[in-house]
Amino acid sequence: MRMDNNDQLSQDLSAIMVIFGGTGDLTHRKLMPAIYNLIRDQLIPEHFAIVAVGRRDKTEEEYLSDVRNAITKYSRNKIDEAIWSRLQEMIHYYKFDFTDLSGYQELKLYLDQLDTVVKSGGNRVYYLAVAPEYFETIVQGLQASDMAVKKDTWSRLVIEKPFGKDLKTARALNDKINEVFPEKSIYRIDHYLGKEMIQNIMVLRFGNSIFESLWNNRFIDNVQISLSEKLGVGTRGGYFEQAGTMRDMLQNHILQVLTLVAMEPPINLKMDSIRTEKQKVLEAIEEFTPEFLKNNVVFGQYGKGMIDGAPVLGYREEQNVPSSSETETFVAMKLHVNNFRWAGTPFYIRTGKRLATSSAEIVIQFKSLPNILYFKDQDLQEPNLLVLRIQPSVGVFFQFNTKDFSSHNGIVPTKMDTSYYNPMQGNTPEAYERLIFDILRGDATLFSRWDEVESAWTATDRLIQYRERRRNNFPNYDAGSMGPVKAFELLAKDGRKWWNL
Numbered sequence: 001m002r003m004d005n006n007d008q009l010s011q012d013l014s015a016i017m018v019i020f021g022g023t024g025d026l027t028h029r030k031l032m033p034a035i036y037n038l039i040r041d042q043l044i045p046e047h048f049a050i051v052a053v054g055r056r057d058k059t060e061e062e063y064l065s066d067v068r069n070a071i072t073k074y075s076r077n078k079i080d081e082a083i084w085s086r087l088q089e090m091i092h093y094y095k096f097d098f099t100d101l102s103g104y105q106e107l108k109l110y111l112d113q114l115d116t117v118v119k120s121g122g123n124r125v126y127y128l129a130v131a132p133e134y135f136e137t138i139v140q141g142l143q144a145s146d147m148a149v150k151k152d153t154w155s156r157l158v159i160e161k162p163f164g165k166d167l168k169t170a171r172a173l174n175d176k177i178n179e180v181f182p183e184k185s186i187y188r189i190d191h192y193l194g195k196e197m198i199q200n201i202m203v204l205r206f207g208n209s210i211f212e213s214l215w216n217n218r219f220i221d222n223v224q225i226s227l228s229e230k231l232g233v234g235t236r237g238g239y240f241e242q243a244g245t246m247r248d249m250l251q252n253h254i255l256q257v258l259t260l261v262a263m264e265p266p267i268n269l270k271m272d273s274i275r276t277e278k279q280k281v282l283e284a285i286e287e288f289t290p291e292f293l294k295n296n297v298v299f300g301q302y303g304k305g306m307i308d309g310a311p312v313l314g315y316r317e318e319q320n321v322p323s324s325s326e327t328e329t330f331v332a333m334k335l336h337v338n339n340f341r342w343a344g345t346p347f348y349i350r351t352g353k354r355l356a357t358s359s360a361e362i363v364i365q366f367k368s369l370p371n372i373l374y375f376k377d378q379d380l381q382e383p384n385l386l387v388l389r390i391q392p393s394v395g396v397f398f399q400f401n402t403k404d405f406s407s408h409n410g411i412v413p414t415k416m417d418t419s420y421y422n423p424m425q426g427n428t429p430e431a432y433e434r435l436i437f438d439i440l441r442g443d444a445t446l447f448s449r450w451d452e453v454e455s456a457w458t459a460t461d462r463l464i465q466y467r468e469r470r471r472n473n474f475p476n477y478d479a480g481s482m483g484p485v486k487a488f489e490l491l492a493k494d495g496r497k498w499w500n501l
């Protein structure tokens with residue numbers, strides 16, 4: 001892992017990491033395997049402990065055995081006994097119902113005592129790996145027992161999405177949290193920002209003159225961002241009914257990726273310089289008025305179909321989903337970033353569940369040349385395409401035209417693909433390794449700042465309200481397809497198509 005040029009980083013990484021939701025899925029699948037691998041990479045400080053807070057009655061042995069099983073199953077590296085024994089020493093299971101505010105004082109005493117044993121200097125990471133409805137209660141508990149901010153130490157609060165369910169609730173939650181933790185101590189996770197190729201967007205753009213000099217509306221015809229999943233909602237129907245694709249994927253992952261593709265070069269690599277440029281992109285997105293949305297957005301919901309040769313249920317048949325659900329599992333839209341760099345170049349985005357492929361890609365389509373010398377028939381000219389492959393393949397694909405050596409005058413597109421297949425780039429612990437390490441060293445670059453969240457909600461709220469006012473005729477795409485026909489028409493009416501390279 002590379003250290004950034006960032007002068008605000010903690011010198012002392014020693015800390016106690018308190019995980020609320022210590023017996024939950026996130027802790028087992030992501031956090032523990034990530035910490036295990038961080039130990040392996042020697043990135044966890046010597047003075048470090050993990051206090052896993054859970055409601056379940058478990059002995060420390062039982063808890064450790066669960067963690068070991070999870071690491072065996074989800075870690076990218078096999079269990080090494082020496083590393084496991086180091087992790088095992090760090091973990092403490094603390095049984096506590098975190099909705100019981102009277103218990104926080106006792107937790108504080110426990111942590112203070114542990115501090116003296118571990119010599120972690122009083123620094124704390126409070127990781128809320130719990131359902132969002134508990135965020136406020138826990139923060140309140142931390143405040144009441146004086147655990148939040150202490151002199152001469154650092155305390156950081158880590159929050160998973162969803163951060164609110166709309167602008168109003170997000171603001172209310174933020175106000176509450178801000179009473180206890182200052183913005184600089186709040187780490188709002190968007191696991192997409194932990195992915196290698198997402199971090200590579202800035203390097204590719206600002207580290208290569210051939211890209212950066214062409215990265216604007218004069219040379220780029222359109223940008224396409226596709227985050228597609230074969231997975232359905234599985235057992236998460238209850239959650240998904242409240243969220244839908246717009247809250248689940250668009251408000252966070254899609255808009256975060258968009259900001260990195262469209263941002264101006266920051267003046268340096270300090271976290272706030274980067275986040276300020278990202279924020280400006282969100283502010284420059286053309287307002288989603290109902291008139292604009294009428295022609296530029298497509299919602300979808302999957303019906304039954306086939307995935308990898310096996311039949312799968314439609315969304316309305318999934319567990320905890322009503323048979324008349326109007327929740328979207330797919331969104332495609334065109335949007336404009338109205339600034340000097342991008343005015344006139346559309347961004348097409350799409351994301352959905354139960355699609356034909358599981359992949360995340362950004363396609364930059366460059367403008368075509370006049371058909372004066374070659375390609376006299378307009379249809380024959382293949383545009384230059386730069387594809388940033390995020391997952392499962394990771395790397396860069398570039399398409400350019402060359403002479404077809406097997407004919408006299410033919411021209412063929414040459415496809416240069418530097419990407420490699422890496423199934424570990426999905427929603428796996430890997431992204432969390434980088435994110436947890438950054439939390440410890442106090443680098444919030446890869447976390448969403450409040451104004452980004454606020455702008456993202458402003459845009460998403462308009463989409464959600466628009467969708468809620470319509471009857472959608474769901475289901476409107478088969479599982480295993482690439483979404484509703486209208487999503488293809490969205491580009492076809494502009495004389496374009498989704499690239500699938």
Ligand code: BG6
Pocket residue numbers: 229231248249360425426427428
């Ligand atoms: C999560 C969503 O944030 O991202 C899930 O809640 C989705 O619904 C997941 O499946 C996708 O992440 P990845 O890393 O697998 O593309």
